[in-house]
Amino acid sequence: MSSKNQLISWFLKNRKALPWRPEDPYAFRNDYFVWISEIMLQQTQVAAVCEHFSRWILRFPKISDLAKASEKDVLSHWQGLGYYSRAKNILRTAQILVRDYNGFLPASRKELEALPGIGKYTAGAILSLARHEKEAILDGNLIRIFSRLEKIPFLPDQKSSSDFYWNIAREWSSSKKAFLINEALMELGRNCCKVKNPTCNVCPLKANCKAFISKQISLFPPKKKKSFEEWIGLVLVIESENGKIFFTDNDQSHFLKKQKTLPHFEFPYSESKNFPAKAEEWISFNLVKEFHFCGRFKHSITRYKIDCNVLHVLTTQKISSKNPNWISKKNLLKETANSFSLKALKVASL
Numbered sequence: 001m002s003s004k005n006q007l008i009s010w011f012l013k014n015r016k017a018l019p020w021r022p023e024d025p026y027a028f029r030n031d032y033f034v035w036i037s038e039i040m041l042q043q044t045q046v047a048a049v050c051e052h053f054s055r056w057i058l059r060f061p062k063i064s065d066l067a068k069a070s071e072k073d074v075l076s077h078w079q080g081l082g083y084y085s086r087a088k089n090i091l092r093t094a095q096i097l098v099r100d101y102n103g104f105l106p107a108s109r110k111e112l113e114a115l116p117g118i119g120k121y122t123a124g125a126i127l128s129l130a131r132h133e134k135e136a137i138l139d140g141n142l143i144r145i146f147s148r149l150e151k152i153p154f155l156p157d158q159k160s161s162s163d164f165y166w167n168i169a170r171e172w173s174s175s176k177k178a179f180l181i182n183e184a185l186m187e188l189g190r191n192c193c194k195v196k197n198p199t200c201n202v203c204p205l206k207a208n209c210k211a212f213i214s215k216q217i218s219l220f221p222p223k224k225k226k227s228f229e230e231w232i233g234l235v236l237v238i239e240s241e242n243g244k245i246f247f248t249d250n251d252q253s254h255f256l257k258k259q260k261t262l263p264h265f266e267f268p269y270s271e272s273k274n275f276p277a278k279a280e281e282w283i284s285f286n287l288v289k290e291f292h293f294c295g296r297f298k299h300s301i302t303r304y305k306i307d308c309n310v311l312h313v314l315t316t317q318k319i320s321s322k323n324p325n326w327i328s329k330k331n332l333l334k335e336t337a338n339s340f341s342l343k344a345l346k347v348a349s350l
């Protein structure tokens with residue numbers, strides 16, 4: 001039996017039931033469901049996605065329902081999945097689909113990849129998993145499998161090496177059963193050819209896996225060089241007299257760009273307990289009733305390692321309930337959509 005057929009027969013026996021998968025593995029799939037589930041699965045564990053996906057589809061059963069929703073509603077259904085820019089892109093894409101494509105995902109790879117948040121991988125997943133076209137997909141799971149099968153000693157971190165991996169992915173998907181092969185590879189990467197301790201004994205590809213045969217699995221794929229950026233800063237918890245906390249849309253920052261967060265900026269640690277001049281970009285000192293440094297917290301976001309001091313500032317302002325940048329203290333947990341701000345609020349005992 002060829003490797004592709006061995007993989008398919010393994011998948012049909014081991015295929016897990018998931019809320020976005022129809023019972024029949026040969027059925028065409030709802031492309032909206034494939035799109036949403038694949039975006040949710042980026043950087044998030046399957047178990048967390050299962051719960052969120054079912055809730056999402058109940059609330060937004062069609063692309064047209066999603067396009068009509070407010071950003072706040074969409075983000076609240078994303079809460080817990082992290083990387084909120086994914087949810088914002090989904091909403092923007094749904095609005096474009098209703099405006100330009102009658103509320104459906106377009107037909108070609110080129111049109112799909114032009115939509116916000118849909119890259120080569122997601123376009124390939126929509127075309128192959130939902131519509132059964134001979135289209136390739138490539139993500140971290142497939143890169144790991146391909147690197148081990150062929151003992152490829154490099155990662156797809158440049159145009160030429162990325163093309164190399166995509167060509168292998170195209171070879172695997174050059175079959176009428178690409179929809180099964182692609183999904184089988186994804187499942188194999190998640191449940192068998194795992195990063196640590198792959199279960200090679202039950203792998204359908206072990207007879208052709210060069211890393212397994214030569215007992216060199218730990219060498220493939222090669223390790224990525226980590227490049228962290230250290231960030232030392234100050235986060236402001238600005239509280240109005242009537243108990244509201246100020247949030248900004250954060251278009252200038254290094255991280256969490258264009259997300260609603262507490263204001264923050266680079267700030268060298270010092271013994272000084274004065275009101276930092278830079279804080280006046282957010283709140284005039286004339287409006288400050290009292291302030292105090294509450295403590296520090298550490299946080300990592302993508303390649304940033306953040307070490308942050310927290311300054312709680314009580315102001316003399318009274319803020320109207322209509323101002324969207326100010327959130328009342330009782331709604332903080334519900335409306336604060338990122339863990340960076342939640343940690344700062346905890347340090348400030350809010």
Ligand code: SF4
Nearest residue numbers: 193200203206209212
């Ligand atoms: S034999 Fe092991 S290393 Fe090779 S593809 Fe299968 S699980 Fe991965």
